[in-house]
Amino acid sequence: MSVSDIIRYVETHDRGLYRIFAQQxxxxxxxxxxxxxxxxxxxxPDEFRELAIHPLGGLYISASEEVWPEPEPYSxxxxxxxxxxxxxxxxxxxAPDWLHMRSAxxxxxxxxxxxxVPFLKILGDADPYCFTPEGKIVIWRHEDPENPEAVDMSFSEAVMHEIRALEERTQRKIRGEDQQAPEGLTS
Incomplete structure (x- = not known):
């Protein structure tokens, strides 16, 4: 996995399913x-630097409103x-403050x-992926801030892992799985 995989994904993504913005x-x-x-x-890390200076760095990806509307307040x-x-x-x-690494x-x-230093955030999740001074990747957990969770992936692997997870969640949303009652519960 490399930064070229991230770039290839951005260049070939399904424009009907995802909106992608970059610092181009x-x-x-x-x-x-x-x-x-x-x-x-x-x-x-060198991989982060490589994407940071590329026109597709400063990346924002979200499911399109047509496929996955923003949740209503108190949903x-x-x-x-x-x-x-x-x-x-x-x-x-x-970059706006909400997308700037220095602000994060x-x-x-x-x-x-x-x-x-946070580098990757899942929208709606309080726990960002971060770089450590030793060059490792961790997920900072707001419930246990003193014990970040070690991640055994490179920068590009972590980004592509979360893109694939977003694709899986999008398919679940399309199938209406978020509207199904949990097993054992009926309305």
Missing amino acids: GSEPSPAEISAFESEIGFAL VGPMWSFLRGLLVYSLSSA WQEMKNAGAGDL
Whole structure:
């Protein structure tokens, strides 16, 4: 698995099922990435740097409204039915705060986990994938912030894993599985 797999997916995705936005035209320079690395105190993985300076970096993917409408406030359903997209944080100076890695890192610092740098977030999930200063990947769990969960995947493997999981959830949504009563319950 490599960054080229992510790029190939973005270039060939089903445009009827997914909306994809990227930083195209506002890619960060290698100097901007190096400045952020100086700020956090460690080098980001080469795979992340490769995607970060590519036009398809700063990636936002969500199921289309026609296939998977935004949930109404106070909606009830299985947890997976609220996870309709993902994002890979950007270091572009043009990225909005909600997509900027520096903003996400500041939030982690405020939560007491400033040594972790978030890079991948599932929309609707409070637990981002993060880089550690040692070059490892972990998932920071808000229920147990002192014990991030180790992930045995590379950057591109983690991103593609979550894209495939989004595809699976989208198919479940299309099949109406979020509308089915749990086993043993009737209305």
